[in-house]
Amino acid sequence: MEAQQAARAALKALANRRDALSSQMLALAEELEATGAGVSGRLVDSEGFPRADVDLYAVRAARGRLASLKTDYEEATRQLEAGLAALHASFSGGGGGGASAPPASRGGGRQEEADGVPMAT
Numbered sequence: 001m002e003a004q005q006a007a008r009a010a011l012k013a014l015a016n017r018r019d020a021l022s023s024q025m026l027a028l029a030e031e032l033e034a035t036g037a038g039v040s041g042r043l044v045d046s047e048g049f050p051r052a053d054v055d056l057y058a059v060r061a062a063r064g065r066l067a068s069l070k071t072d073y074e075e076a077t078r079q080l081e082a083g084l085a086a087l088h089a090s091f092s093g094g095g096g097g098g099a100s101a102p103p104a105s106r107g108g109g110r111q112e113e114a115d116g117v118p119m120a121t
Helices: 002-035 056-091
Strands: none
Touching: 002 056
């Protein structure tokens, strides 16, 4: 039982970290939108010259930081998913309870391909 409490605390800390990363990403995205270049806007004009109305170094630095935060967020999400699966397995005794089986193998729901498009049945 203490192990489950420790796992819950670790998962809560991981969820808080992920929320903090999310708020940082939102703040950076808002900052980038305020520059006029945005998160993925062009940094050169129609003739291929750097835009004079944008601080290119600041935008590139902010975009790089945003990409790093996205990677950290995705890693935290993967760790959170794995931790939740382990916690749920510990509650069910790690045995073959139906709750741990994916929906398609339980006979309910529609089967989908990897890209989320329903398969023809």
